Amino acid sequence: MATNIGMMDGAYFVGRNEILAWINARLHLNLSRVEEAASGAVQCQMMDMAHPGVVPMHKVNFDAKTEYDMIQNYKILQEVFNKLKITKHIEVNKLVKGRPLDNLEFLQWLKRYCDSINGGTMKENYNPTERRNKGGKERNSKGSQKNFKSLQTNNSLNSVSSDGMGSNKISVTKQGKVGGVATVANSSVEIQELTGELTDLKLSVDLLEKERDFYFAKLRDIEILSxxxxxxxxxxxxxxxxxxxxxxxxxxxxxxxxxxxxxxxxxxxxxxxxxxxx
Structure with a gap:
């Protein structure tokens, strides 16, 4: 079982896109960056998938945004590790900062671990969406989002009904904004693509530097010995x-x-x- 694997193990050379595809496919999510898993909720659910019933999903906060809430998730994860006698050290202070490389490395280890459980196959009856809904904080956040959306809708309807020319104003405004919205949308897509490429390049450089330092340290040990x-x-x-x-x-x-x-x-x-x- 892959509880402890060396930093030069093949698991740490799995790319960002492959890790994201693995998470999204297993948990029915749509993550586009590894930093989005910095809250620890994804890791908790992956362990819940590998060991059903071990993770108290009702305590996991899927809407964690502050470091305090994220740390609570990692405390749950650490308790799960302790129950399963997993000796992997969780560098919580680094992970909650949302730095890409730190989160990627932990997710790479997590993938290797999950792949070692039952050959990496998901439990047949495991429903990730249903299990995720057991997160106590998520249900509250969903309810508040729904209320907020319904409130917006009601306000819009009221403003339109109070003015007989409301429908005409809306149609004119929409026509005037079509071109601008399309331009902004295209720019946003390009920015996201460039940001993704830049993140990949940074991760590649970080991994190369880590590999360089690893081999340099070995050569230095050999030099001292000789x-x-x-x-x-x-x-x-x-x-x-x-x-x-x-x-x-x-x-x-x-x-x-x-x-x-x-x-x-x-x-x-x-x-x-x-x-x-x-």
């Missing part, structure tokens, strides 16, 4: 440092390193043969 007094003059250490300190103008120092090792092996074989003759 510089220890006990190993510094060993042939293998000398060969390793030959590769590490090779200049940029050289394509590869592997051949020289292999030659160093080969010479030492040759010397050792000669000394071993002389000992046998003695």
């Amino acid at each position: 510089q220890t007094p006990e190993l510094e003059n060993f042939p293998m250490s000398m060969a390793i440092k030959k590769i590490l300190y090779a200049g940029e103008e050289k394509e590869s120092a592997l051949a020289e390193a292999q030659e160093i090792v080969a010479q030492i092996i040759k010397v050792e074989k000669t000394e071993y043969s002389d000992d046998d003759e003695c």
Whole structure:
């Protein structure tokens, strides 16, 4: 079970679009950015899908907007992790900030985990919309939205009925705004597309930098090990440092390193043969 996976695991190379498509398909949502899952509600429901009955869905706030409300969701998620003995650390302070990379990494881990449960298949009778409606705060927010919309409708009808020319005014206003609305709509679509592309580029750069730092740290560990007094003059250490300190103008120092090792092996074989003759 994928409770803990390394940062260079293939799970962390799953793209933003694939993660969003996975969430939207499983939970019948329409997320367009990974930051929209920063409230922790999506993660709670994914765990509810993987382990029905473990998550107290009536406590999950699907309308969480403030950091306080988001943190409450993550507390619920942490309690679920504790029940299931999942040791994955939840970096709540980072996730609630809504930063794309932090949220993407956690969702990548979550996908890997859910895929490891029953082969990633959803429970046959699991209804994500119905289960989501069990979120106590969501029902209240939906009710208030409906009341607000109905109030707007009533006010509009009243304003029209109070003026005999109301219908004419509305039609003239609509005709005058058609061109402007169309232009604004096209601009909004272009802005969303460019924003999505920019987010993808930022995520790619962040992942590349993380991969670079990962391998640099390993090379640095090897360098420190090869510089220890006990190993510094060993042939293998000398060969390793030959590769590490090779200049940029050289394509590869592997051949020289292999030659160093080969010479030492040759010397050792000669000394071993002389000992046998003695």
